[in-house]
Amino acid sequence: MTIFKFLFRKSDLECPRCLGKTFVDWDDIKRLNRQLKWVPAPCAYCLGTGKVTKEMITNVPVDYTYLTIDLPESEMDKIKEGNEETLEKGRLHDLFLDDLIKYADHHYSINNMDATSIADLYLNTEDKTALFSLERKNLIQFIEKVIEIKRTN
Known part of the structure; x- marks a missing residue:
């Protein structure tokens, strides 16, 4: 990795919503107290990558109910932008x-x-x-x- 890429890369952290497994399951839903509000699905917080940036964690609460995978991408972007x-x-x-x-x-x-x-x-x-x-x-x-x-x- 070049020094330029190292200095300017975004530090990817394990997704606190799906715990890095790319999918929100019933255990995650219970852990985040979102029963009746979510169903198991690919993780909208990390977009199914298992990784998020510090900015994401700072700007969007991990248990933010409205951020789900079935939202249009433009709506998801607005949430992430605050x-x-x-x-x-x-x-x-x-x-x-x-x-x-x-x-x-x-x-x-x-x-x-x-x-x-x-x-x-x-x-x-x-x-x-x-x-x-x-x-x-x-x-x-x-x-x-x-x-x-x-x-x-």
Whole structure:
């Protein structure tokens, strides 16, 4: 390696999200407390390389919910660059998921409703212009996961 490359290379560190294995699995999701918010997939934090820069670790929290592999690359770049509008969208997405989890948990625990009934109630009251939404099928699956976790705890 030339002295120039050595001086100007970015120091690559092991990805703290996937622990260098390039894929976020259930163990990582539990470790980062992102159950119900992530599913196993290639790591969006390191883009499946297993390595990240110091700048990435400094600029983007490892457990940042909104940074997932299914985002468009341009949106991922905005997060990594610290774009305030995109980061706020991410914070709102996280709040949306937290509220949806609480909603499902409440209707399951207090009203003894099943996932389909909770989803139908939610969809009947959802604002049609909501920033985030889920299709009925995905919503039911999500609520089933909330109930499953509630039962095991």
